[in-house]
Amino acid sequence: MASILIRSVITYLLLIFSMKLMGKRQIGELEINELVGALLISEIASMPITEPDIPLMNAIIPIFFIVSAEILVSHYKNKSAKLKKLIEGEPVYIIYKGRILQEALSENRISINEVLCEMRMQSIFDISTVEYALLEQNGNISFYKSKNSDKITHSIILDGEINKNLLSRLGYDFCWLKEKLSNYQEIPENVFLFTVDDNENTNLVRKDLR
Amino acid sequence: MKQVKLSIIFLCIVFSVVIINSYIIHIMLTQTIRDIEKIDIENSEDISMEFTACYERFEKREHYLSLTVSHSDLTDIDDCFAEIIGSANVKDTENIIITKNRLINSIEHLRRLSGINLDSILFICTHSYLPYRLSGA
DSSP: OHHHHHHHHHHHHHHHHHHHHHOOOOGGGOOHHHHHHHHHHHHHHHHHHHOTTSOTHHHHHHHHHHHHHHHHHHHHHTTOHHHHHHHHOOOEEEEETTEEOHHHHHHTTOOHHHHHHHHHHTTOOOGGGEEEEEEOTTSOEEEEESSOOOOOEEEEEETTEEOHHHHHHTTOOHHHHHHHHHHHTOOGGGEEEEEEETTOOEEEEEOOOO | OHHHHHHHHHHHHHHHHHHHHHHHHHHHHHHHHHHHHHOOTTTOSOHHHHHHHHHHHHHHHHHHHTTTSOHHHHHHHHHHHHHHHHHHHTTOHHHHHHHHHHHHHHHHHHHHHHSSSHHHHHOOOOTTOOOOOSSOO
16 A cells, blocks of 8 residues: 555656646647647556556656657657648638638538537627638637628528527528528528528528539 | 757667666576576475575566566566475475476566567567467567
């Protein structure tokens, strides 16, 4: 029992030293390699505490390696654009000149719902006002609006699925929806995004042919 | 910049320590195997004393080995020594031979897995299950 306690103390001090060496970062700002390093270190550090059979050196050596490798990768990543691109990737357009790039969304496994959610979190309620949207390397989406708008739009159809609850909450029904879609000569299954504002102005984005 | 220099130093130290440690473990375990193989079971006057002396030499090496080697592997070897010394005390020659082979196998197994080879990197071995050897050691 005493040995487990002493190991815990040593591992704890080692982790503090390692984190201090790696530098200060908010957890949310960790890059891919930093996140991997942090996850590995926490796993390795717990091993000699929970398994007394494992020598302490079997944790100390890998932790020192991971910390050193992490610092070197971070340092050289900032000097080499190729290495940076290899590890972090690069920002990807998901809305370009007002057009939603559905293939980009699919490749990055992002739904239109997530995009709309990110938009609302940045106080943008009308997607038609967004000129550009970029999926950043850290997973955040940044938006550039072409014009200011006080409108709030409601997403009735997302990727072919009708939001029935929203439809009824807004006081509309299927007949109304069918009529609006007929203006675009479309059926719900072929619609990627269909929005309506408080003045019944609609906006429709068709699904890309794949 | 200070962090980068420190990281490079740490990396060099880590790699050096691992390589040197593997070499030292290899030497120690090889010496132990030779000590055990030297003991002639049939012609020896006092097998128990010889194995006890062999174990005492191993015990001194064990202080260093326990820094990086799994304690269960070392316990296994200690158990084999205890059994072999016990068998020698009651002059059970058959069991001495069997346990001697088991002891040598255990140490060879540990030597292989403590080294820098494909076996130790790719395979997870328990003492009782020995897959085919890649290193040929």
